[in-house]
Amino acid sequence: MAADIFCQIIAGTLDTEVVWRDETVVAFLDHRPVFKGHVLVCPARHVESLLDLPGELMQPLLTTAQRVARAMGPALGADGSFVAMNNVVSQSVPHL
Structure with missing residues (x-):
């Protein structure tokens, strides 16, 4: 596993607030929201970028993003997300 900060979070060597985790996707709160x-x-x-994302990970990644987005309204009283x-552009960590 690469040494970027997201890989450290996924490996459990760096603490964060995980909101979803399964065998293919991890979702966590940004430390500077x-x-x-x-x-x-x-x-x-x-996986460094969208261009490197294997096809079999597209559905789990987007499904998790959809679940998180769906939860934002009730959790935060928001109308949307x-x-x-x-x-690559504006990507501060080389991990999709």
Whole structure:
């Protein structure tokens, strides 16, 4: 596993607030949130960018992002959510 900060979180060597975890995807709160409820959703295995994402991980990744987005309204009293993916540009950690 690569040494980036997301891989450390996934491996459990760096503490964070995990909101979802299964064998393919991990979602956790950002330590410097842009918005209230800022959650990062990433593949559990190291994948640097969208172009590197294997096809079999697309559905689990987007399904988890959808679950997190669906939970934001009731959890935060929000009318909706903002879902985005940095792909090299503005990607501060080389992990999708």
